[in-house]
Amino acid sequence: MGFTRGFSGRPRRQAVDLPPGQYLTEDFPVLTAGPTQHVPTERWEFTVTTETGQVHRWDWPALMAIPAETPTVDLHCVTSWSKIATEWRGVSLDTLLADVETTAEYALISSYGGYTTNLPLEDLIDGKAWIAYQYDGEDLPAEHGGPARLLVPHLYFWKSAKWVRDITLSHSDEPGFWETAGYHNYGDPWREQRYWDT
């Protein structure tokens, strides 16, 4: 491949280190496969289900009662946009999983509305993932996954499931919605793991 005649591109921005094939955006695109879910906090609940079937449950007041963190993270969407230094408020998965007894290696995330995504459990712990309920100082809007979404910014953003409802831990890896529709099972933006090689 040579170059594209007549294409010069924007002025180069060297200041920010982005994963391969990504470009910066200032807006916050909404990308969802189906309708936006509208889940009132009064009937919101979040569960962690272990491989032995044990269920840990939080309702909204319980989530609010847990000390929150305010991570500032970069987002990388598989459709090639990246948004840097986004500010969130939420509860670390380390906190939520602290009392969960498990030897599972994998997690399957389920959302209100039926969306699913999968990842190794180790990608949810050690300060890498949150249940986030505020974005940029405001309550998280429904179209961006509110009242609460998973935030796991070191993977492509489809792993950060909107309207998160349950995390089921398992010894086996079960591909989720996009993972069965041609997208990569793991999705590391720095290794540009966008799609399954087919």
Added chain:
Amino acid sequence: MSWRAATIAGVRPETPTARTVALQVPGWPGHEAGQHLDLRLTAEDGYTATRSYSIASVPDGEAVEVTVERLKDGEVSTYLTDGASAGDQVEVRGPVGGWFVWRPRQTEPVLLVGGGSGVVPLMSVVRRHRETGSQAPLRLLYSVRDPDAILYRDELAALDKDGVDIGYVFTRQAPEGWPRPPGRLDAPLLIATAFSPDLAPTSYACGPTRFVEDVADLLVIAGHDPRRLRTERFGPSGGNP
């Protein structure tokens, strides 16, 4: 999925701000109606820019067409709508997306609701539906700013004449004598156009975020199964997921 070298086979204007770009992609594996592709441009100094575009054409060997609307300050769209010409080299990766697709084996009614350039992947469905002689009932509802902004105008007019069920919503300016004053797609019109939920239709909505949010919310309120509702939101950074 790897990048393939592709050649621009030709361009044709659709509207004052949109063009269809025909690509020749050796090794293209074929696609389903509704899918998109990634397109990569490389500048002389090696700088690259990648964007996702919906495919407008039906499967046809190495030939693939996308329709591109010029975005304000669009780095790639501006090249495609203003600069690109036959013989230019680009790279293509795809097809991408296994959800916002219509397959000829689907027999249930199909509602297609497009806003602006969101009509592009829906056009692929309309064309595929026709090409395969599908008996599935199909309706296209196309929301567009004004008559001059209609993509595929002549082809849609011919299809309409031929009995394909096509409706328009003009948001800013309607043609003379148009029965409905200009305005956004509203609940009564959408519900009147949508198939009854009892028929278990599959509905596809594609367009700007707000438009798709509204269409999806209205259909769900009207009793449509959210799982039979497929959406694709077009922002400056649109595409799946």
